[in-house]
Amino acid sequence: MPRPADIAVALFTVAACAVAATFVDAAIGVSDATPRLAERAALVERLGLTDLSLFTEARYTRHLSQADAHAPFQDHPFAIEHFPSGSLVTPPRHQGGH
Amino acid sequence: MLFQPAIIALMLASGLAALLVLASVPFAWTVVRRWNLADGSEAQLRMERRTYLVATLLKIVMAAELAALVLFVFNADRMATLFTGAMCAVGTLKVDPWGFPTLYLKLAVFFLAGCWLVLDHVDNRGWDYPLIRVKYAALILLAPVLVGSAVVQGAYFMGLRADVITSCCSTLFSGGGVTVTSNSVASLPHGLALSLLAGSLAAVLASGAVVLRWRRCGWLHALLSVAAFVIGMSAIISTISVYVYEMPHHHCPFCILKREYGHIGYALYVPLFVGTVCGLGAGIAGWAGRRPSLSTMAPLVARSLAAWSVGGYALFGLVALWLIERSHLILFEVVP
Amino acid sequence: MPVWLNRQRALLDFALSSLGRRLGKTLGLAVVYTLIVAVLASVMLFSHAIRREAAQVLAGTPELLVQRLVAGRHDMIPAERLDAIRAVRGVKSAEGRLWGYLFDPAAAANYTLMVPADRVVEAGSAVVGSGVADVRGVAVGDLMSFRAHDGNLVQFRIKDVIDNDSALVSADLFLVSETDFRRLFGVPADRFTDIVVAVRNPREVRTVAEKIDAALPDTRIILRDEILRTYESVFDWREGILLVLLVGAILAFAIFAWDKASGLSAEEKREIGILKAVGWETSDVIRLKAMEGTVVSLGAFLAGYLLAYLHVFHWGAALFAPVLKGWAVMYPEFQLTPFVDELQVATLFFFTVFPYTLATVVPIWRAATVDPDQVMR
Amino acid sequence: MIHLTGVKKAFNQGRANEFWALKGIDLHVAQGKVTVFRGPSGSGKTTLLTMVGCLARPTSGRVKLKERDISSLPERFLTDIRRSTFGFVFQNFNLLKGITAVENVMVPAYPLGGDHGALRHRAHELLDRLEMGPKAKSMAEWLSGGEAQRVAIARALINDPQVVIADEPTANLDSARSAQFLDIVAEMKRDGRTILMTSHDPLVAEAGVVDHVVTMRDGVVVEAR
Structure with a gap:
């Protein structure tokens, strides 16, 4: 009968291998996604887009990097404001150019 | 201040480590003043038991600092994208004046904690704990280093503001440099660096063999280990990294840790660090062997540490050799 | 070396049986721990993946x-x-x-x-x-x-x-x-x-x-640099804020672990006393208890990370989608590319295992230093 | 083989409830003999056994084991000596619950790092010799008093100690079991082991196998024969 210690070590090894497998899985996933990513990047380049369309509820959050210096409802450039995505993303800090 | 998981983890680790060691200082002071094994009182017994806690805490601190060292360098490299002009860890560390001091202090903490653990390990082999006062005096000295490391690291992270124009490795390590030492290290001629490296490795391996064979000259091995560490680091910066990057003017001690280079840096640094800390430990154990109660155990410890040290340096040498051998870059023309 | 290995194996055996004897407590701790790791890991994996996605997609801005x-x-x-x-x-x-x-x-x-x-x-x-x-x-x-x-x-x-x-x-x-x-x-x-x-x-x-x-x-x-950098730090910042909030959870868990470790039952104290009386040294007991802790924390870390990986990359990050979607009427359907970062896994390990270890060390030491002669009294 | 000179032991030192359990003991324990300590409860006989058995350090005085002064050794080394020299049988047997009899026997040898298979074999052998073979796989808490004691004896013998220390070994046993225990003591004595016991029980003090009887009261030795 195998000893509990050996079983435990074996289990931990398996779990560690599974963790290693996530890296492999991730690498496969990334290489699968590469054409998709490239396509998106190409679209961005062709259209000259600047931002992700993750945050579309307010007119200044779709293009975060293009927001006004004083966008509406935004009391302070760093204020977490009313829209949920606004709490997720602050307006860009570097608007002055340099 | 940048809010980043790795930064929070690093601050947490060094803060707690400093706090733990600081909290042990009053106890260490009591030991230095009051330790008396002949005394059978309960106070003495309590003191003895407390030493187990301190030793366990120091082991945790050492493990955490080791992990933190790796994490720190890794994170510095990763943060390079946040700073204009920073292309790798060097750039990130140059963002404010506290970057490199933090790294150096972290290195110091790692080696000092390693030495302390060797001291503790050896002392625990002697039935009368002959080194206990030395050990706890050393702990008192270790505390300010740990606190300093935590404070300097705090200052470094607090001072970080994304998008500060910084120099990156290409300007720092090749011409027009900012730091004198790094520059002089980088401009070390390749031939000289490699011969120094070969010489110091040979010396450290020989002294290690002496410890292994005759169980003496541990102090020499420790000294040579320090020398080999310094020379090894310089050789990595000036020459070995160049072979890895295959670019004659790219000297950077951090980029070899990157994924682009297959994390090969770890294969260089880990053996070098193991070799050095074990070499130092062998010196300490050799020195401890002069105490009567340790005269049989300490040389054994010294021997096994020396074995690890020799193994580390040998591996380091082999990896360096392999890197040079497989590189497409040719720095020396072989005259047939 | 074989002596050392034998000893570790024997101690691990005993640590496992000791955990098994307190299955309820062990499982409770492990489940809470795993969940905390899973939530933290999900936050880290998700924000890193989206950060990398943004960086790659917006490279042509x-x-x-x-x-x-x-x-x-x-x-x-x-x-x-x-x-x-x-x-x-x-x-x-x-x-x-x-x-x-x-x-x-x-x-x-x-x-x-x-x-x-x-x-x-x-x-x-x-x-x-x-x-x-x-x-x-x-x-x-x-x-x-x-x-x-x-x-x-x-x-x-x-x-x-x-x-x-x-x-x-x-x-x-x-x-x-x-x-x-x-x-x-x-x-x-x-x-x-x-x-x-x-x-x-x-x-x-x-x-x-x-x-x-x-x-x-x-x-x-x-x-362009600024846009990319902004996205980078924007998601960093958010991840940091979330983590700072979650540090509360970690702390609560550390207190919980401390409590569990220090609130040793009379039975556990008796066991440690017996072990010391029959010839276990204080450091053996500390090692035994540390092994118990390692089994729990390592197990929870591995399980939690694996759960988080599946959650974020194979189950569509169901927990985060509502936060991101907010009030947006149009939410893009997208499959997150599984960018995983070794640094993150290392940080996560540090974040979850280090506080737990620290929280349990003093109670463990206290338990391990009971008088060996107390079982005779 | 064990010499005690002027051994004193205090509990709660420096506090209001300070209490001296031993007030100066001089004693010599001979090798290969069976010695019984008797006296009323609180007379300090158990405390004395903890001093002799390296379970605790005297507050003052000297304990010598085979010419080596062990009274000021730190716990780490005391433990080392204890586990190779002494085996203990406690009054309540103190078996670990939730694990089997044979595992209980093996526990003291775990930190020594010997081969696991050999250790298990030795534990089974010891249990067989004590006629506990069939119960080896039973959980400790299922054993009766006499069985538990024999497991405890096997545990005390697992590291092959020279000295076996038993605290009130017959307190929880009926007369037949007590007689059986004394037979085991005789066997251990034949193996050349030194045996130290505390007991109230006249049956023990007057048994033929006992060589010396030490009578204690209020932390001092009143009679030794």
């Missing part, structure tokens, strides 16, 4: 954008600025862009109206992103109409829907012709939204930007 500011507000830029910019040394090209937001009351959603540079859209027709098509339920050939700035109706026939694959960047796009754009918003022919500048030598971007800034003081200039 215009190098340099020039926008006119009037009283701190973005304003249309006159076409003659194009010539001024083209005159700056190092500028390869400068083109005016036309884009803006359009609120569609029928869908209560904001679209991004844009005149595409890469294709010609005929007047009266439009190419829409998949989000727009979904929210309005339109397909190729359907008609959509909006009220222009002067109250007139402008009609568009949908000519094409942008592939769903690129929804992450294109879900809300509404591509129209220049004529339609100007008619809809009343933008004069000599005005653009902003200007895209290409630079001859990429290393010179910053210098060129400074020159443009000096030549056109009423503009602001946005660099």
Whole structure:
């Protein structure tokens, strides 16, 4: 009968291998996604887009990097404001150019 | 201040480590003043038991600092994208004046904690704990280093503001440099660096063999280990990294840790660090062997540490050799 | 070496049986621990993946954008600025862009109206992103109409829907012709939204930007680097804030672990006393207890990380989608690319295992230093 | 083989409830003999056994084991000596619950890092010799008093100690079991082991196998024969 210690070590090894497998899985996933990513990047380049369309509820959050210096409802450039995505993303800090 | 998981983890680790060691200082002071094994009182017994806690805490601190060292360098490299002009860890560390001091202090903490653990390990082999006062005096000295490391690291992270124009490795390590030492290290001629490296490795391996064979000259091995560490680091910066990057003017001690280079840096640094800390430990154990109660155990410890040290340096040498051998870059023309 | 190995094996055996004897307590601890790791790991994996996704997708963003500011507000830029910019040394090209937001009351959603540079859209027709098509339920050939700035109706026939694959960047796009754009918003022919500048030598971007800034003081200039960096730090920042909040959870857990470790039952104390009496040394007991802790924390870490990985990359990050979606009417459907970072896994390990170890060390030590003769008393 | 000179032991030193359990003991324990300590409860006989058995250190005085002074050794080394020299049988047997009899026997040898298979074999052998073979796989808490004691004896013998210390070994046993225990003591004595016991039980003090009887009261030795 195998000893509990050996079983435990074996289990931990398996779990560690599974963790290693996530890296492999991730690498496969990334290489699968590469054409998709490239396509998106190409679209961005062709259209000259600047931002992700993750945050579309307010007119200044779709293009975060293009927001006004004083966008509406935004009391302070760093204020977490009313829209949920606004709490997720602050307006860009570097608007002055340099 | 940048809010980043790795930064929070690093601050947490060094803060707690400093706090733990600081909290042990009053106890260490009591030991230095009051330790008396002949005394059978309960106070003495309590003191003895407390030493187990301190030793366990120091082991945790050492493990955490080791992990933190790796994490720190890794994170510095990763943060390079946040700073204009920073292309790798060097750039990130140059963002404010506290970057490199933090790294150096972290290195110091790692080696000092390693030495302390060797001291503790050896002392625990002697039935009368002959080194206990030395050990706890050393702990008192270790505390300010740990606190300093935590404070300097705090200052470094607090001072970080994304998008500060910084120099990156290409300007720092090749011409027009900012730091004198790094520059002089980088401009070390390749031939000289490699011969120094070969010489110091040979010396450290020989002294290690002496410890292994005759169980003496541990102090020499420790000294040579320090020398080999310094020379090894310089050789990595000036020459070995160049072979890895295959670019004659790219000297950077951090980029070899990157994924682009297959994390090969770890294969260089880990053996070098193991070799050095074990070499130092062998010196300490050799020195401890002069105490009567340790005269049989300490040389054994010294021997096994020396074995690890020799193994580390040998591996380091082999990896360096392999890197040079497989590189497409040719720095020396072989005259047939 | 074999002695050392035998001892570790024997101690591990005993640690496991000791954990098994307190199955309820062990499982309770392990489950809470695993969940905490899983939540933390999900936050880290998710934000890293989205950060990398943004960095890769936006790599082709215009190098340099020039926008006119009037009283701190973005304003249309006159076409003659194009010539001024083209005159700056190092500028390869400068083109005016036309884009803006359009609120569609029928869908209560904001679209991004844009005149595409890469294709010609005929007047009266439009190419829409998949989000727009979904929210309005339109397909190729359907008609959509909006009220222009002067109250007139402008009609568009949908000519094409942008592939769903690129929804992450294109879900809300509404591509129209220049004529339609100007008619809809009343933008004069000599005005653009902003200007895209290409630079001859990429290393010179910053210098060129400074020159443009000096030549056109009423503009602001946005660099690609800045956009990328902003996204990077924006998600970092958010991840950090979340983690700081979660540190509360970690702390609570550390206290919980401390309590569990220090609140040793009478039975456990008796066991330790017996072990010491029959010849176990204090450091053996500490090692035994440390092993118990390691089994729990390592197990929880591995299980928690694996759960988080599955959750974020294979189960669609179900927990985070609501936060990200917010009130957005249009939310792009996208499959997160599994970018995983070793640094993150290392940080996570540090974050979860280190506090636990520290929280349990003092109680363990206290338990391990009971008098060996107490079982005789 | 064990010499005690002027051994004193205090509990709660420096506090209001300070209490001296031993007030100066001089004693010599001979090798290979069976010694019984008797006296009323609180007379300090158990405390004395903890001093002799390296379970605790005297507050003052000297303990010598085979000419080596062990009275000021730190716990770490005391433990080392204890586990190789002494085996303990406690009054309540103190078996670990939730694990089997044979595992209980093996526990003291775990930190020594010997081969696991050999250790298990030795534990089974010991249990067989004590006629506990059939019960080896039973959980400790299922054993009766006499069985538990024999497991405890096997545990005390697992590291092959020279000295076996038993605290009130017959307190929880009936007369037949007590007689059986004394037979085991005789066997251990034949093996050349030194045996130290505390006991109230006249049956033990007057048994033929006992060589010396030490009578204690209020932390001092009143009679040794």
